[in-house]
Amino acid sequence: MLIPHRFSIGPTDAEIAMLQWGESGKPPALLVHGTGFVADVWDEVARELASTYTVYALDRRGHGASHKPSSYQFLDFAEDIRRVIEALDLRDVYGIGHSAGATDLLLAAKLLPGRFTRLFVVEPTAMDPRAARAGSLDEDSIARVEGALRRRAEFDSADAVFERYRTSPTFTDWTEASLRAYVRHGFVPLGDGRVRLCCTPEIEAAMLRPIYEAMAQVYVGDIRGNPFGSLAEIDCPVRVATNAKSGPVYKVMAARAVSLIPGVSTMVFEGAGHCVAQEMPAAVVKAVREFAR
DSSP states (O other): OOOOEEEEESOGGGOEEEEEESOTTSOEEEEEOOTTOOGGGGHHHHHHHTTTSEEEEEOOTTSTTSOOOSOOOHHHHHHHHHHHHHHHTOOSEEEEEETHHHHHHHHHHHHSTTOEEEEEEESOOOOOGGGOOSSOOOHHHHHHHHHGGGSOOEESOHHHHHHHHHTSTTTTTSOHHHHHHHHHHSEEEOSSSOEEESSOHHHHHHHHHHHHHHHTTOOOOBTTBOOGGGGGGOOSOEEEEEETTSOHHHHHHHHHHHHHSTTOEEEEETTOOSOHHHHOHHHHHHHHHHHHO
8 A cells, every 4th residue: 555655845834734745856746635634534535546657645734633722724735735736846746636725726726827737626615706795604603603613622532533424424425544544543542542623613613704704795805805806717627526415505606706716617427425535535536537537
């Protein structure tokens, strides 16, 4: 089995944890996970792609072994992608992302013109700034964001996490390898056998606030403004994938992204839920390779 090389970039207080599968010197592919997960959940996809690419993945800020700052706006994550690509001096990058991680790549394309050769994104989180609404989140959305604070953060053991998550609707269709990778690397040992989520409930809630604002078309950004208009300036081919069994809101947001991105193409993963790369990794590898052709 191909074992990824672990390293990090950046200073201690802004460290981004990285994985690399395969030897350097091949065209680079950069994989970016969605909210709540870690780079390791790409392992089954990455090991297959490593025959053609030098494959990199990162723990997004707030996740895994990466830094845990206070700001989790969309542009913060995009800036982290820029840091990674510039630190590694990657060019002609094939960006492959899922959910909010897909959004990181789409927004980073504006920050790094000419660096991406193509982007394959699965159900990106997106709003259409041309149809932005005034106001803020409704009570139901606020309750969903705050619901993350009630997520169980500590377990008696990694095995206890696996058994609990194996029957959770979120993870029921994941491959065993993908779920074990998440349990192993998405939790930190506490020294007494117990484990704790790396992406704590407090961090996840902070991430979810702008995501739900984007869903509701009320996201305004921060002092840097709303970045979603930049999707119209992406300068490389983009394929937006949706998953037949995922929730309606993911398809709505993907359609918004498609309406903004020039020359975009689309596809559907039949029989897949939102986390298709962890449910049907072979199908994702096939689709990624087909788009490269």
